[in-house]
Amino acid sequence: MDAKEAGRQDPLEWHGHRIVTEDDLAYSFPGPTDKSSRRRRKWRHAIHGVVLGFLLLLVTASVAGAYLLMTGYMVIPAWEHKPDPAASAEISGCPRDVLDYAKPDSATVNVYNGTRIPGLAKKVAEDLQRRGFKIGEVGNRTLSNTSIIAAVVSGTEGRTAALTVQRHIKDTEYVSDGRIEGSAVDLVVGRKYVGLVDKERISTEEGRLSCPRDD
Missing domain, CATH: 3.30.70 (Alpha-Beta Plaits)
Incomplete structure (x- = not known):
């Protein structure tokens, strides 16, 4: 190969093989700024928002439920006292003594x-x-x-x-x-x-x- 032909040779070729550059790699393997990557990030953010919203709703409902139970506005049957003779009004007799009215x-x-x-x-x-x-x-x-x-x-x-x-x-x-x-x-x-x-x-x-x- 003479000097003139060497001057016309493609600098990205070496002995008949093309040299892979950064531009080639970027084209073949898109980086984090491509559209699919942005969609994945948006999807993750949406999922995080839904999870946080659900947790906030759960905490709010728990606090409200605790308040209603403590104030007596809500009754949970499983938490109620078991029946006893006093509450069920099952008695064997009635006191007959005369009592004073108290303040x-x-x-x-x-x-x-x-x-x-x-x-x-x-x-x-x-x-x-x-x-x-x-x-x-x-x-x-x-x-x-x-x-x-x-x-x-x-x-x-x-x-x-x-x-x-x-x-x-x-x-x-x-x-x-x-x-x-x-x-x-x-x-x-x-x-x-x-x-x-x-x-x-x-x-x-x-x-x-x-x-x-x-x-």
């Missing part, structure tokens, strides 16, 4: 929703608190018969407070649960609860407790 602020009342009516325990607790009663626990409890106004439950020391509660809620049924100590009263509210007795109609005279099978 509401001397009585502590635990209020339980015995139905599936959302927020019932909270509402009744607020009604009693406005009357001056001290409110203890507010939650859910099972009644075998929900078609009552309410069951008033206490031990011997709580009978006076139970009488006071009965004077504020007409036609409740007293149940003795045999607790040895404590004057607190449990109020398990049924479906027929409609509200408290008007203040001016409340009797403050001494009297007996009203039981399901009172004679």
Whole structure:
């Protein structure tokens, strides 16, 4: 090959073979800026957004559910207390002793929703608190018969407070649960609860407790 022919030779050829350059590689193997790569990135971003949105929704629902359970607006049957003699109003007798009416602020009342009516325990607790009663626990409890106004439950020391509660809620049924100590009263509210007795109609005279099978 003479000098003239060598000058005309393609610089990208070497002994009859073409030399692969960066431009050739870029054309044959597209880099991260091609359209398919951009579509993949957009798809990943979309998936991440959906996952984050779902997690946010799950956290929000969990917080809302916890609030509704704590306030008594939502009832989960599996979490309710099992039926017991006190709550189911199954008693062997009724106290016959005459009791004095006590001031509401001397009585502590635990209020339980015995139905599936959302927020019932909270509402009744607020009604009693406005009357001056001290409110203890507010939650859910099972009644075998929900078609009552309410069951008033206490031990011997709580009978006076139970009488006071009965004077504020007409036609409740007293149940003795045999607790040895404590004057607190449990109020398990049924479906027929409609509200408290008007203040001016409340009797403050001494009297007996009203039981399901009172004679």
